[in-house]
Amino acid sequence: GAVVSQHPSWVICKSGTSVKIECRSLDFQATTMFWYRQFPKQSLMLMATSNEGSKATYEQGVEKDKFLINHASLTLSTLTVTSAHPEDSSFYICSAPIRISENSNQPQHFGDGTRLSIL
Amino acid sequence: GQNIDQPTEMTATEGAIVQINCTYQTSGFNGLFWYQQHAGEAPTFLSYNVLDGLEEKGRFSSFLSRSKGYSYLLLKELQMKDSASYLCAAPVAGAGSYQLTFGKGTKLSVIP
Numbered sequence: 219g220a221v222v223s224q225h226p227s228w229v230i231c232k233s234g235t236s237v238k239i240e241c242r243s244l245d246f247q248a249t250t251m252f253w254y255r256q257f258p259k260q261s262l263m264l265m266a267t268s269n270e271g272s273k274a275t276y277e278q279g280v281e282k283d284k285f286l287i288n289h290a291s292l293t294l295s296t297l298t299v300t301s302a303h304p305e306d307s308s309f310y311i312c313s314a315p316i317r318i319s320e321n322s323n324q325p326q327h328f329g330d331g332t333r334l335s336i337l
Numbered sequence: 338g339q340n341i342d343q344p345t346e347m348t349a350t351e352g353a354i355v356q357i358n359c360t361y362q363t364s365g366f367n368g369l370f371w372y373q374q375h376a377g378e379a380p381t382f383l384s385y386n387v388l389d390g391l392e393e394k395g396r397f398s399s400f401l402s403r404s405k406g407y408s409y410l411l412l413k414e415l416q417m418k419d420s421a422s423y424l425c426a427a428p429v430a431g432a433g434s435y436q437l438t439f440g441k442g443t444k445l446s447v448i449p
Contacts, residue, residue: 252436252437259444260441260442261424261439261440261441261442262380262424262439263439264436264437264438267436309377311379311380313437315436326437328379328380328381329379330378330379331377331378331379333377
């Protein structure tokens with residue numbers, strides 16, 4: 219079954235609206251979560267690393283005031299796209315990494331993604 | 338830094354075999370991953386190679402040559418449902434966990 223739950227799976231809203239996307243780790247704690255964005259026919263691009271109890275780390279070119287990340291608990295990270303515009307329309311995916319000490323051959327568990335369409 | 342290259346698109350016939358190549362340049366090696374991603378869905382894990390050689394898993398196999406910075410994903414007995422993007426990814430060890438850098442993906446189209 220799913221180990222990372224992402225919600226909502228699909229959002230359609232008007233330009234200027236703020237949209238919140240939730241990413242939950244199920245049955246395990248995730249002190250770190252990753253947020254990716256994928257435009258059509260392009261690869262996954264890391265936007266930011268969400269850190270529980272501290273500020274998120276943003277990749278170059280990603281506006282931290284535009285994409286607000288909150289990681290208030292060990293099982294929940296949220297991404298809020300503030301004042302969304304049509305160019306923010308994309309597929310957003312979160313993931314929770316596996317601890318290296320767990321010696322797993324899967325580095326991350328992915329959520330199912332959120333398709334955001336701004337009209 | 339990380340640099341991962343793979344072909345943009347490939348087309349193959351149902352029932353055939355296809356090989357998707359990936360070359361990588363990484364600062365520190367922590368293995369190489371292959372993911373499958375259908376349109377509009379999140380990636381799903383296919384394989385992980387950390388040692389040289391071929392890892393076989395059913396119809397899918399993955400090969401790694403660390404000295405050449407090269408990997409390939411081999412898909413046998415292609416089925417229509419194998420039409421998807423295949424992403425090569427290299428992990429970077431961070432603070433106790435892995436961050437992944439993805440290639441741009443190879444879109445595979447399987448035709449009858």
